[in-house]
Amino acid sequence: xxYNIFATWTFIQxxxxxxxPQIDREIIFRSQNGDEKAFTELIGKFRISLFSYLVRFCGxxxxxxxxxxxxxxxxxxxxxxxxHKNKFAAWLFGIAHNVAIDARRKKKVRELVxxxxxxxxxxxxxxxxxxxxxxxxxxxxxxxxxxLPENQRxxxxxxxxxxxxxxxxxxxxxxxxxTVLSHMHYAATKLKKTLREHHVF
Amino acid sequence: MSSENExxxxxxxxxxxxxxxxxxxxxxxxxxxxxxxxxSECRSRLQALQKTLKVYDNLPLPELPxxxxxxxxxxxxxxxxxxxxxxxxxxxYKVAATTVALAxxxxxxxxxxxxxxxxxxxxxxxxxxxxxxxEIDSSVAYLSSTDHWTAVFEENGLDDDxxxxxxxxQNRLRLLEEDLQISMSR
Numbered sequence: 001x002x003y004n005i006f007a008t009w010t011f012i013q014x015x016x017x018x019x020x021p022q023i024d025r026e027i028i029f030r031s032q033n034g035d036e037k038a039f040t041e042l043i044g045k046f047r048i049s050l051f052s053y054l055v056r057f058c059g060x061x062x063x064x065x066x067x068x069x070x071x072x073x074x075x076x077x078x079x080x081x082x083x084h085k086n087k088f089a090a091w092l093f094g095i096a097h098n099v100a101i102d103a104r105r106k107k108k109v110r111e112l113v114x115x116x117x118x119x120x121x122x123x124x125x126x127x128x129x130x131x132x133x134x135x136x137x138x139x140x141x142x143x144x145x146x147x148l149p150e151n152q153r154x155x156x157x158x159x160x161x162x163x164x165x166x167x168x169x170x171x172x173x174x175x176x177x178x179t180v181l182s183h184m185h186y187a188a189t190k191l192k193k194t195l196r197e198h199h200v201f
Numbered sequence: 202m203s204s205e206n207e208x209x210x211x212x213x214x215x216x217x218x219x220x221x222x223x224x225x226x227x228x229x230x231x232x233x234x235x236x237x238x239x240x241s242e243c244r245s246r247l248q249a250l251q252k253t254l255k256v257y258d259n260l261p262l263p264e265l266p267x268x269x270x271x272x273x274x275x276x277x278x279x280x281x282x283x284x285x286x287x288x289x290x291x292x293x294y295k296v297a298a299t300t301v302a303l304a305x306x307x308x309x310x311x312x313x314x315x316x317x318x319x320x321x322x323x324x325x326x327x328x329x330x331x332x333x334x335x336e337i338d339s340s341v342a343y344l345s346s347t348d349h350w351t352a353v354f355e356e357n358g359l360d361d362d363x364x365x366x367x368x369x370x371q372n373r374l375r376l377l378e379e380d381l382q383i384s385m386s387r
Binding site: 036039040043044047048049051052055056061064065068069072073075076077134135137138141160165166167178181182184185188189191192195196200201 | 214215216217218219222224249250252253254256257258259260261262263264265267269270271272273274275276277278280
């Protein structure tokens with residue numbers, strides 16, 4: 001009984017902020033048919049989740065704006081290919097994933113920075129750091145994400161921002177489900193370890 | 202801890218995420234429920250990961266200003282879309298596109314001059330065949346994107362049996378090709 005309550009609560013908590021807005025099929029149809037107003041409405045539903053996914057992926061707001069625009073160009077262009085039996089969010093984030101990966105490949109950016117150097121100094125006190133502002137925690141999280149291996153970061157971000165199931169992520173990333181689950185586990189474990197070191201919880 | 206328990210704990214690390222997404226198989230669900238009741242370590246790991254994600258989910262999200270969204274949409278919709286393949290049209294346009302293509306193929310079949318004159322007036326090879334099919338395909342995609350055709354097919358309640366219509370279209374085109382080859386050999 002206790003476990004059931006815990007599991008339910010955990011599920012609700014973990015899915016509370018996942019981006020999976022209800023999409024009216026008619027909006028997609030109209031967008032596919034070239035209706036720009038419908039397209040604006042459609043993309044507007046993902047404005048925050050898609051942009052935050054790209055910011056967290058590349059760690060740079062300006063570059064994320066460029067990637068957002070590039071993603072929209074591809075989405076608009078490939079929208080007639082979208083099949084309604086698939087979840088739109090998964091299709092959209094699949095495109096964003098490819099755009100982000102391509103951009104990184106083009107720039108040949110290698111993640112050589114050690115995240116420890118980028119992190120704010122950890123407090124030596126054992127007291128929970130209640131003063132640590134959300135922005136500082138975000139900075140810590142960003143540093144961890146930027147220093148994760150690319151596959152781990154992608155799985156983590158697609159799951160947290162794209163509201164995708166692991167099976168959907170496995171399809172988008174063309175990797176076996178177990179590999180995707182391992183990536184998620186390593187990413188979350190690394191984040192957990194760092195947040196604990198900074199007394200976030 | 203027994204080696205059997207150790208293996209269970211290790212396996213749980215893999216399945217922990219499917220468990221959180223309620224995506225476990227019916228066979229595994231009761232196994233992990235039972236394991237979590239008895240294994241405080243796995244329970245503790247699960248709770249720590251759940252707290253981690255909760256912290257992450259509560260972080261302020263970087264927002265794209267509305268004007269930037271408008272700008273991006275305008276930029277995206279400014280250019281013409283690439284040509285659409287008949288196979289990739291939205292579901293309700295497929296019937297329209299396929300039927301128009303069929304009509305075009307049949308019309309071509311009946312309207313083209315036949316016999317010796319045909320062989321003399323047409324240079325029919327693989328390249329020109331592909332190119333003609335491609336032209337028909339593009340024209341059909343354009344025609345099917347108009348509201349007129351959509352309305353006609355919706356009014357008639359035609360089902361979206363796209364594959365069978367494509368198959369039929371391919372057969373018609375094959376017959377057309379055979380006929381032209383016969384004409385050329387005369």
